[in-house]
Amino acid sequence: MKKPDEELKAAYALETPEDNKRLYATWAESYETTFAEAMDYRLPERVADAAKAFAVRGPMLDIGAGTGLLGQALVERGLGPVDGTDISPEMLGEAGLKGCYRHLFAADINEGLPIENRTYQAIISAGTFTTGHVGPDALDEVMRVTSPGGRLVLSINAEHWNAAGFSEKFEALSAQISSLEILTLPIYGASASGDHAQDAAQVVLAIKA
Template sequence: MSKTDLEAAYALQTPDDSRRLYGDWAKDYDSTFAAKEDYELHLHTARAFAEAGGQGPVLDVGAGTGLCGLALAGHRVKPVDGTDISAEMLEVAKIKGVYRKTFEADLNVGLPVEGAPYAGVVSSGTFTTGHVGPDAIESLMPVAQPGAIFALSIKASHYESAGFAAKFDALSKGAIRDLTLTETKIYGTKAQGHHKDDTALIAVFTKI
């Protein structure tokens, strides 16, 4: 992945922009971005979910090529379903063999899920500038059971300015409890470029 690809991801403005970028990126995302740039956020998100006592069935939101699902499997969390706006990304995710099922969806519109089948929800790298904003968190709530554990990564530099802090304040007034925020590096020691020191906050909480 080139620096231009990453900047393009942060500059996304519409769902169609996301579909085009990630559709083109899907086949070599793991090798040119995740491996080359020592991407580790999915590992931290999956670990935070497991350490909080998270169990399946769990929905991996913004599953992409399945990196977080693979990390969840490493913690013996199952079954895991995956959703993403990019059908091409999900095709790559399926190959990893860790998802019970996958389905395409736009968080800004809602999830095509009936009832509240999930005991957990995770998301790594989706809630950030250019992707989806804090209002989309509410679209996750209906699919989760009461008592479901969430672990959502949010780019730290946008937590206040993009309205995530205000959204969690509002949700804490009756929709969620036990919110914790843990700051972590997005990339490992081999990362290079302008974003190598970027951090994310992993929000862990329980649905009431």
């Protein structure tokens, strides 16, 4: 039997969008049991709590929606409507079963989203801006599809934040952002085990100018 953090280590070892598509195609069906339950993965509900406290309103877009844990947590808190996008059609297939998204579409955020400029009042994300997945350059696309005055609630793995240069990217975007606050939140709960059990995320709360 695999250790609870074995799947996570495979995910952190990914290098390209194609690697992501391949891994998540095979992982989609068991992601919530072999990873989310096994590692006591709490980030989606913590990001949803932060979004509620930040008074986000819809329509909002969940970037890297995966199997829909964040969409579900948002809707449970009375937030929406929520659209979701992900590079993996298989992960979105699982998200669709939850019935909490208004619209789901497959896209690689690095290549651009099939969405008009300034479409969303909020962009939300949990677990996607992380090692081996999505880097800071995708924030240009996030800004493009956000309405002026719209809110960003984006979790970014703390190690990835430093290694990939997210501070520098937010500095470069500062003219487009009227307010920026960063929370540090634990990704996992008390029953997580292994090398990543204490990992944290930087959760960006920002308003587009």
